[in-house]
Amino acid sequence: MVARVTTVAFQGIEAVPVDVQVQITAGNPVFALVGLPDKTVGESRERIRAALFASGLALPQRRITVNLAPADLPKEGSHYDLPIALAILAAIGAIPGDQLADHVALGELGLDGTIAPVAGVLPAAIGASALGKGLICPAESGSEAAWASPDLAIVAGRSLTQLANHFKGTQVVARPTPKVREAASDLPDLADVKGQETAKRALEVAAAGGHNLLMVGPPGSGKSMLASRLPSILPPLEPRELLEVSMIASIAGQLADGRLTDRRPFRSPHHSASMAALVGGGLKARPGEVSLAHNGVLFLDELPEFHPQVLDSLRQPLETGEVVIARANHRVSYPARIQLVAAMNPCRCGHAGEPGHTCRRGARCAEDYQARLSGPLIDRIDLRVEVAAVSAADLILPAPREGSREVAARVARARAIQTARFRALGLDRILTNADMPAALVEEVAAPDAGGRKLLSDAADSLRLSARAYHRVLKVARTLADLDEAPRVGRLHLAEALSHRRAGEQLAGAA
Ligand SMILES: Nc1ncnc2c1ncn2[C@@H]1O[C@H](COP(=O)(O)OP(=O)(O)OP(=O)(O)O)[C@@H](O)[C@H]1O
Ligand SMILES: [Mg+2]
Incomplete structure (x- = not known):
């Protein structure tokens, strides 16, 4: 007889069902594991043997064959321990197999039979829910799984013994509840920045429309300071965005104690970051900083200090909102819709x-x-x-009256206008002007007559690329939204162009 337990393999943030099949037959005592396991999965045999022994059970002295189907899909990670152990328990009759059939299981085993947390529980829970099954996961990851769906049956066990008792009906494990991470209330505030009105305005526009921003200025003028205040003016994540962001964090093993937060990601990798660290990849095709910043901000401080190749690898995700990592035998893609904020000295x-x-x-x-x-x-x-040096006269001034709260309110209003506009057009996946497809720009951000004249003159004199032309219109649309104006006017375009012009010298040098 073959005992079966369902588990998952991760392809990007998608959980693909994997069937763990265990067969125990007469023959020499062998524990064989097939179905493209990587080294970690191969080593699970020793953990399973020890965990079963610690739980008062021994591996039968017969031939045990474990197959992970589909056999041609590579299996990576330590989360296969638990489903294999459960399938063995079902095969020897220690757990009723029919109950396990309704669940997807994942978890790592300790030698003492405890179940250790693993990465990817949230996508696995969403996958289980789509299959119409329940989830068996480590106790620590229970609250993370509970976010997937209120109807999902979850058994979050501390040890193999506890799980066995649960399925035999002698000790019931309660369903965990979703937990929220308390939003940090001590975010740095914009009111700390003195002077720098142009830069603050640009920061507000960037936050309102999700636009990419570059700040250029001498040391100590407040560029890093301004960027670190961006989280305090960004609106919270929408529920769908929150789930996407948390799924990536879960795969990367970065969901602190299974608590989710609606704060937008703000990632600031150091300039020594490698290509794998920034765009993802490495041994297990883990998501990189661009993906961890999905639906949020990727802040690159000291931009020219990054390796040029690493920076250029950002070009594709910036355009498509996705990174594709090619592996020897498969391709993995992660979402990476980011707002790029960068700072540099001239x-x-x-x-x-x-x-x-x-x-x-x-x-x-x-x-x-x-x-x-x-x-x-x-x-x-x-x-x-251009963030010029702050003068002593500016520094002596009292703190500005306006702080992050007032700016955040304007940003939220402008974002609400954008979301409503795209929803009315039937595009509810687009939330900001920066995300709108080029085809839509002409329709949504069409300038009035004065604006059109200004734009066509500027497009010639600045030699704007087609992309730049559309990006200027998108920024102008955001400026109009901040003004709550229905049409993009001459003033909006003039401001959008002035922000572009400040960097022309830079683009020329490059
Ligand atoms: N506009 C400002 N208002 C108040 N304090 C400021 C301002 N600009 C700079 N400072 C002070 O200077 C310190 C350094 O600023 P910051 O690190 O933001 O500079 P930077 O522009 O990033 O410099 P670098 O190019 O060297 O990275 C801040 O921590 C703050 O104490
Ligand atoms: Mg700095």
Whole structure:
């Protein structure tokens, strides 16, 4: 007889069902595991043997064959321990097999029979719910699984013994409840930044429309400070976005104690980050920083210090909202719809362009530094601001009256207008102007006569690429939304173009 338990393999954030089949037959005592297991899965045999022994059971002294079907799908990770152990328990009659058939199981076993948390419980729970089955998972991951659906039956056990007792009906494990991570109330506030009105305005526009932003300025002018205040003005995640973000965090094993939060991700990888760290990949095709920043912000401080190839690998996700990682035998894709925010100095010494300053290395100082950025990457950045050094007079001023709360309210209003507009067009997956497809731009962001004249003049003199042309219109649409204006006017376009122009010199250098 073959005992079966369903588990999952992860392909991106999708959980693909895997059938764990166990057959115990007469013959020499062998424990064979087939179905493309990687090294971790192969080692599960030793953990299972020890965990069963610790639970007062021994592996039968017969031939045990475990098959993970479909046999041609690679199996990676430690979460196969529990389903294999459960299928063995069903095969020796220690657990009623028909009860297990209604569940998807995943979890890692300790040598003492305890069940350790694993990555990917949330996508597995969503997968189980789609299959119309319940979920068996580690106790620590229970509250994470509970987010998948209120109807999902969840058995979150601490140990193999507890699970066996649950299925025999001698000790019932209660269904876990979804938990929310308390939103941090001590986010840094925009009111701390003195002066820098242009940069603050650009930050607000970027937050309102989800636009990419680059800040260029001398050291100590407040670029990192401004960027770290972006989370305090961004609206919370919509329920669907929250689930996507949490699924990626779950696969990456970064969901702290199974609690979810509606705060938008803000990821700021160090400039020494490798390609695998940034876009994903490595041994297990884990999601990278771009995917962990999905539906949120990827902040790259000291932009030219990143490896040029690593930066260029961002071009594809910035355009398509998805990263595709090619492996030897399969392809994995993760969502990566991000808002890119970057900061940099204008040159190596940091002060090029300041009145009265001449770089010691001459004009090459700025040229060489800026040439580390490729033109196509700069072209994808809608808003570029020069953040000049703050004057002592500005610093002495009292803190500005307006803080993050007021700005966040304006951002939320502008976002509500955008969401409503796209919903009316039947596009409820698009939430911001930055995400709107190019085909829609002409319709949604069509400028009035004055605006059109300004734009066509500027498109010629600035030699805007087709992408830049559409991006300018998108920014102008966001500016109009901040004004609650139905049409994009001349003023909106003038402001959108001024943000583009600030970076022309940069794009030229690259
Ligand atoms: N506009 C400002 N208002 C108040 N304080 C400021 C301002 N700008 C800078 N500071 C002070 O200077 C410190 C450094 O600022 P920040 O790290 O943001 O500079 P930066 O522009 O990122 O510099 P770098 O190019 O060297 O990274 C801040 O922690 C803050 O104390
Ligand atoms: Mg900085």
